[in-house]
Amino acid sequence: MTRTLTRGRRRGGAESRALDDVGGAHVMSWVIAIMLFLTLLSAAAGLATARAAGALDRQMAGRLTVQIVEGETQRRDAAAAQVLRVLRAQGDVARATPVPQADLARMLQPWLGTDAEAAGLPVPALIDVDLTSDAAAAIARVTVAVTRASPAARVDAHATWLGPVGRLLDTAAWLAGAIIILMLVATGAVVMLAARAGLEAHRGTIEVIHMLGATDRQVARLFQRRIAIDAGIGAVAGSVFAGAAILLIAREVGALDSQLLDEMRLGVADIGLLVAVPFGFVLLAVVAARLAVLRQMRRML
């Protein structure tokens, strides 16, 4: 008996084990594991996408490319130099950098071959421009100044052609957020149903404990403990599987050598947030169980 009581004390007393029969416990753990697995994947995808969208935003914000479309090389170079002077004189321009023709030739090589200019194919001159602000007025002023300097110059705002990609990434990040919220709501609902089912399954035990003078909070604590154990087991399992899946996907993404996908990396803050999710799940499960049990208990005398 002493051994039993000692064991009880270490675990928080036998009354805290009053609901520790195994019926249905593993089902709850599996539900939590699956929910958490999906939530962590959604959260990781959402955070990585949000990070990529942020990086894209930064790339697009106040960035222009000026093209000098001129078939004759000397005129093209002269116009490019003139445009570069005008750009560098503009107050709205923070930085104007000509793209070396060699880099351009390398970029066009897959389509035009190794010696496009020698073959008489017109290759434009490019100038990358960073503005001091991404305001539309600044872009308009720079565009006017550039076209005045050379009628052959065309101004492409990065936001114009990368905007749809950015919006897609934003949408994906919001969608991931919505999925996480839905998963949390679903988890809360599942836990509440499980707690109610548990209350029904343990009705006899609870009536006895109730008749022995246990308060509603004491009974709720029994369920909280039971649910916390089940949710904890589920959280560990779900986290391990989700972590493995995230690492696998990260490795595959890294192998793609894509500039955009390279930005889809989880930062320290993101990983901290993901680590907090399982704890949040267990907390949510415990709170949901407590609310469900207290509500049910109030129906008893």
Next chain:
Amino acid sequence: MANIVQFENVGLRYGAGEETLCDVSFTLRSGQFYFLTGASGAGKTSLLKLLYLSQRPSRGIIRLFGEDAVILPRDRLPGFRRRIGVVFQDFRLIPHLSAADNIALPLRVAGMAESEIARAVREMLTWIGLSERAGARPATLSGGEQQRVAIARSVIARPELLVADEPTGNVDPVMAERLLHLFNSLHRLGTTVVMATHDWHLIERIPSAHHMHLERGRLVDAQWPDLPPPSPPPSPAAPPRSTTVRSGL
């Protein structure tokens, strides 16, 4: 001697049916032993449920430990329940806890220190003669052993009122006598005992006990039945114990 329980014109109705208990009035005095008899369906269990605060009456007044139990707020009920021990006919032991842990439950619910609980449980197990079965689960205990554990659980916190619903209903006559002896020991220690039973032989074993008899939900004077030898019953015409209790109603 203080009144521990007072019922005044208490009625109990489940749903829209007839009253299960009707105009029940009685007083239980502190430290007394009461038998509650009546045929099946007479309302014994319902009356006991009112006593151990598992049910509120449909009408009437119930004063428990000097307070109106009918209007007692829910959050005060646990405190009152801890002053009442209950022995259920079907034991209601928690199946996956050991005998010792089952017995310790009321003390743990009350938040007593584990060292004190261990000592109290040890004493209780000795008292009911189950020291060797402390770690046994209820399923491995005999009916009589389970009932003794249930009784130990109901009295370990030294309740002021002990309510027992046919505690000897599932045990043989020898065990019934032993259980009655346990109840009587408690009664001698000052606990008010209310015991529902069909067993008139047990009733005559405690001559000092009072007797309440229910018929169709109403308290009436008990008629002492003809009991077989070897224990000849007292005169059926004048059951002394029921008269005593009627005078206290």
